[in-house]
Amino acid sequence: MSDMLLIINPGSTSTKIGVFEGERELFQETLRHSSEEIEKYETIFDQIDFRKDIIINILKEKNFDLKTLSAVVGRGGMLKPMESGTYKVNDTMIEDLKIGIQGQHASNLGGILANKIAGELNIPSFIVDPVVVDELEEVARISGVPELPRVSKFHALNQKAVAKRYSKESGVKYSDLNLIVVHMGGGVSVGAHRNGRVIDVNNALDGEGPFSPERAGTVPVGELIRMCYSGKHSEKEIYGKIVGKGGYVAYLNTNDARDVLKLAEEGNKKAILCLDAFIYQVSKSVGEMSTVLHGKIDGIILTGGIAYSEKVVSELKKRIGWIGEIIVYPGEDELLALAQGALRVLTGEEEAREYK
Known part of the structure; x- marks a missing residue:
């Protein structure tokens, strides 16, 4: 038993x-x-x-x-x-x-x-x-401001699980693989996995990286500073704009990617633009992580709830398919x-x- x-x-x-x-x-x-x-x-x-x-x-x-x-x-x-x-x-x-x-x-x-x-x-x-x-390499921690080092907070449970699933299915040890794993859910994390370690990844918890259903993603820093000191918003309100009320919520008043896809299919111009921008930003992050791995990519894994979307997956393949083989494991079975x-x-x- x-x-x-x-x-x-x-x-x-x-x-x-x-x-x-x-x-x-x-x-x-x-x-x-x-x-x-x-x-x-x-x-x-x-x-x-x-x-x-x-x-x-x-x-x-x-x-x-x-x-x-x-x-x-x-x-x-x-x-x-x-x-x-x-x-x-x-x-x-x-x-x-x-x-x-x-x-x-x-x-x-x-x-x-x-x-x-x-x-x-x-x-x-x-x-x-x-x-x-x-598991960040030291070079990945440098942000340009010593008091603000880059930190690792991401969908580690699902990223590691799907990387190990691919390892098992491909018959290659996880420790011998170079993978880019893209988790697309309420937040988005894009991780560079080299020899069993995530050596670089965006801080998805605090909204860094591509925008998502409820994260603003990396935003223009100067404008953010001016917003913080405008006297119009509390610290809590500003953070809410970055995490919780950013991304799709801010543009389309929904944190459900399925709603955005439906609106786009119906011809809503704002939804079409937001969907295109989401795919564009995720693709840019994958390209960024491909340089971290010196262009030696064994596979790009798309996972998380948004990976169920054939539209998103097909558009991502058009943009990043030249970088490496695309593997899709939709959802996150935590x-x-x-x-x-x-x-x-x-x-x-x-x-x-x-x-x-």
């Missing part, structure tokens, strides 16, 4: 869980939380028992025996910069997740919830490839990616890393 895993992926107003037997998903549930429920809690950490009880209750409703679990895996949060891999949750990690050492985010609850449930069962708890995975990370440790393929 394969290892049985409980996977926990917390969002701001939901908690997605899944139960896996090996890589086979037995079931998954998205547990929705109303704004009234969430607003009762002063901090994200205060939500722990509330979310844990909901998880346990739904498992009981499904008559699932928690004692059959081999491990519990949580989505990694805003921890210190770290190497890619699967990490066993320890006290140092729990403390950093509690205080939000790099910011408060619902994903910080993943490791804490996993540890709390696993601790009661006397089994291990893990996190896998959080957004703060940092629950499976988390399960696979834990299985690599439980089966002895990898060693669990220690968070310090």
Whole structure:
């Protein structure tokens, strides 16, 4: 019998869980939380028992025996910069997740919830490839302003998962490949993977790189500074223009790429221009990363929800197909990616890393 895993992926107003037997998903549930429920809690950490009880209750409703679990895996949060891999949750990690050492985010609850449930069962708890995975080369950190080094915050979980999937399917070790991975979802991250490490990538969390459904992307810095000091906007409002209310939201009042595609198909000129600009900017970022890899590209992987769009994929192929072979893995199966990370440790393929 394969290892049985409980996977926990917390969002701001939901908690997605899944139960896996090996890589086979037995079931998954998205547990929705109303704004009234969430607003009762002063901090994200205060939500722990509330979310844990909901998880346990739904498992009981499904008559699932928690004692059959081999491990519990949580989505990694805003921890210190770290190497890619699967990490066993320890006290140092729990403390950093509690205080939000790099910011408060619902994903910080993943490791804490996993540890709390696993601790009661006397089994291990893990996190896998959080957004703060940092494998940048030193030259990639230089921004031009010493006080503002470039940082690595991106869709590490999905980028690593699809890179390893391609490695397995192509029969070439991940550590022997040069790949460009393009994650296209609410945010966009374009990573240069060389020999198993993401040596350069845009800070997708803070909106750097191509614009996206709800990120502004890299914007004109001078104009941004003048906007900040105009006296018309608070810091929160400015950040909202970059993250959350930028991109498609700002131009078309929707963060759903499907809406933009539909409007474009109907002939909406603004939607057509925004879609073209999105493809244009993503293509430029791929070209940029191709220079990081000296033009030696084994494959360009398109992934994330927007990769389901035949229109976007076909237009990207026209612009970047000359750089390398295009591979499309649409969507982002985060629950499976988390399960696979834990299985690599439980089966002895990898060693669990220690968070310090």
